[in-house]
Amino acid sequence: MKITFLGTGTSQGIPVIACKCNTCLSKSKYDKRLRSSVLIELNNKNILIDAGPDFRQQMLKYKVVKLDAILITHEHRDHIAGLDDIRSYNWIYKKPVDVYAEKRVIDLIKTQYSYVFSEEKYPGVPEMNLIEISESPFFINDIKIIPVRYFHFKLPILGYRINDFAYITDISNINNEELEKLKNLNVLVVSALRKKPHISHFNLNAAINFIKLLSPKIAYLTHISHLMGKHKDISKELKKKYNLHIKLAYDGLIINI
Numbered sequence: 001m002k003i004t005f006l007g008t009g010t011s012q013g014i015p016v017i018a019c020k021c022n023t024c025l026s027k028s029k030y031d032k033r034l035r036s037s038v039l040i041e042l043n044n045k046n047i048l049i050d051a052g053p054d055f056r057q058q059m060l061k062y063k064v065v066k067l068d069a070i071l072i073t074h075e076h077r078d079h080i081a082g083l084d085d086i087r088s089y090n091w092i093y094k095k096p097v098d099v100y101a102e103k104r105v106i107d108l109i110k111t112q113y114s115y116v117f118s119e120e121k122y123p124g125v126p127e128m129n130l131i132e133i134s135e136s137p138f139f140i141n142d143i144k145i146i147p148v149r150y151f152h153f154k155l156p157i158l159g160y161r162i163n164d165f166a167y168i169t170d171i172s173n174i175n176n177e178e179l180e181k182l183k184n185l186n187v188l189v190v191s192a193l194r195k196k197p198h199i200s201h202f203n204l205n206a207a208i209n210f211i212k213l214l215s216p217k218i219a220y221l222t223h224i225s226h227l228m229g230k231h232k233d234i235s236k237e238l239k240k241k242y243n244l245h246i247k248l249a250y251d252g253l254i255i256n257i
């Protein structure tokens, strides 16, 4: 399984428009973060988690010429704003793209992209095959996907486990039963917004406590705000404390599991 981090930034990305903080002004490529998304390549399938506003740029930059499925974590714009651009895959492969999400999220996609689902379709609209999922495991061909339920402030949303890899973003709380689904991981990706606490996201400490509780072989932090600081500084702090067991992800990072 090959995982490519297409974006590791929070909803505003880094740099933030018009911001003059040190992180936003940094010249390092590690401080350029598109909105969070990962591409999973497994058994000849290309599975994307989330399609935010940088979807087009990400597909071009990482030369993703085939897209078999998109798993959506939740309905916030930084996770679904790119769905209109699946049109290119529709044209080339002459079929809709499978989009997996839970019922509330499907309903909101239908509202936000009402022109796509209207009775009289405008020519050339994106074609998505919306597939409703729950907290129960499902399959994409022979690939087992295990949805993991957690909370983003009060909003119940989903992360995903595939084999020994799990992707948990925009989390602020999780129940003990769901934690069971995240045992014995090789790689855990979890969001860590910044150092200061936040009402709807794990901060750095909360993400680290979560990682310690689950003890995966290695953990990567994503969905990062400019307020976290520069990649180089945070990476140095993490290395000192956790000796490469917990790392800050960056755009373009590739891991093979």
Ligand SMILES: [Zn+2]
Pocket: 010, 011, 076, 078, 079, 170, 223
């Ligand atoms: Zn988000």
Ligand SMILES: [Zn+2]
Pocket: 016, 019, 020, 021, 022, 023, 024, 025, 226, 227
């Ligand atoms: Zn900034």
Ligand SMILES: [Zn+2]
Pocket: 074, 076, 152, 170
């Ligand atoms: Zn969110």
